[in-house]
Amino acid sequence: MTDRAQWTDPHCPVARTTDIVGDRWSLLIVRDAFDGTRRFSQFQRNLGIAKNILTDRLRGLVEQGILEARSNEQGTRNEYVLTDRGMDLFTVIVSLRQWGERHAFSDGEPHSTLVDDSTGDPVPMLRLVNAQNIELDTANTHVHKIGQD
Amino acid sequence: MTDRAQWTDPHCPVARTTDIVGDRWSLLIVRDAFDGTRRFSQFQRNLGIAKNILTDRLRGLVEQGILEARSNEQGTRNEYVLTDRGMDLFTVIVSLRQWGERHAFSDGEPHSTLVDDSTGDPVPMLRLVNAQNIELDTANTHVHKIGQD
Numbered sequence: 001m002t003d004r005a006q007w008t009d010p011h012c013p014v015a016r017t018t019d020i021v022g023d024r025w026s027l028l029i030v031r032d033a034f035d036g037t038r039r040f041s042q043f044q045r046n047l048g049i050a051k052n053i054l055t056d057r058l059r060g061l062v063e064q065g066i067l068e069a070r071s072n073e074q075g076t077r078n079e080y081v082l083t084d085r086g087m088d089l090f091t092v093i094v095s096l097r098q099w100g101e102r103h104a105f106s107d108g109e110p111h112s113t114l115v116d117d118s119t120g121d122p123v124p125m126l127r128l129v130n131a132q133n134i135e136l137d138t139a140n141t142h143v144h145k146i147g148q149d
Numbered sequence: 150m151t152d153r154a155q156w157t158d159p160h161c162p163v164a165r166t167t168d169i170v171g172d173r174w175s176l177l178i179v180r181d182a183f184d185g186t187r188r189f190s191q192f193q194r195n196l197g198i199a200k201n202i203l204t205d206r207l208r209g210l211v212e213q214g215i216l217e218a219r220s221n222e223q224g225t226r227n228e229y230v231l232t233d234r235g236m237d238l239f240t241v242i243v244s245l246r247q248w249g250e251r252h253a254f255s256d257g258e259p260h261s262t263l264v265d266d267s268t269g270d271p272v273p274m275l276r277l278v279n280a281q282n283i284e285l286d287t288a289n290t291h292v293h294k295i296g297q298d
Contacts, residue, residue: 011260013249014180024171031163091275095244100162111160112294116279126240130265145261
C-alpha cells in the first residue's frame with residue numbers, strides 16, 4: 001500500500017488509514033463483512049446503496065487488500081471476504097460502535113450490541129492503558145511527529 | 150443528535166457514528182484538534198484542504214456537538230475546541246492510528262507515534278478484553294441485532 005502516489009499526510013498513520021478506509025460506505029461495508037455478509041446483493045440490501053457506489057467501494061477495498069474477491073462454489077458470482085488486514089480493522093469498527101452507543105442514542109433507544117460469546121454479555125468498553133494499567137487519553141499522551149527529535 | 154431525520158441504519162451504533170464523523174476530512178480535523186489545532190488557518194495549513202470544504206466540515210462538527218466554536222481573546226476570529234463528546238473520539242482516532250501503523254507503512258518507514266507522557270514510550274495497542282482478560286475479536290463475539298431476541 002505504501003506505493004500509493006499521494007497520501008494526504010504521509011507520516012501520519014491516522015491519515016493513511018483514513019485514506020484507505022475513511023469514508024462512510026467503506027466502513028459500513030467492512031462492518032457488514034464482519035457480520036458475515038459476502039455477496040454484492042446482500043451488501044446492497046443491507047446498505048441501501050447505489051450499485052455504482054457499491055461497485056466502486058468494493059473495488060477499492062479489494063485493491064487496498066481489505067477484502068478478497070472469491071468466486072462462489074458454483075463459480076457464478078463473486079463473494080467478498082475480509083483478509084487478515086481487513087480483519088484487523090475490528091478495533092476500528094468497535095471504537096466507532098462504542099462511541100455511537102455512548103453519544104448517538106437517547107437513553108433506552110434500541111440499538112444493536114456486540115456480545116461476548118462466552119458470557120452472552122455486551123463487550124466491555126475499549127480502553128487504552130499502559131503497562132501499569134493507567135488509562136491513557138489526550139491528557140497524558142502526545143503525538144511525536146517526524147522531525148521533532 | 151437523535152432527532153436526525155435520516156440515519157443510514159438507525160439501530161446500528163457503527164452507522165450512526167459514521168453518519169456523524171465518517172468522512173476523511175472530519176476525522177482528520179478531529180485528529181488535529183486533539184493535537185491542539187484551533188484556528189481555521191491552522192487546520193487549512195495542516196490539511197491542505199480547500200476553504201469551502203473546511204468551512205463545511207467545521208460547521209458540521211459544530212452542529213454535531215463534536216467541536217465548539219469560541220471567539221479568541223481578541224474577539225477577532227473563531228477557535229474550534231473539542232467538546233467532551235468530541236474528546237471521547239480519542240479511542241476512534243487511536244484505533245485508526247494503530248491500524249495504520251500496522252498496515253500502511255513499510256518496515257522502518259518513518260511515521261508519527263502516540264507517546265505515553267509518563268514513560269516516553271509509544272502507547273500499547275488497544276485491545277478489547279472481557280472481565281477475564283480474554284481478548285475478544287470477531288471469532289468470539291457476535292452482533293445482536295434489534296429484533297433478534
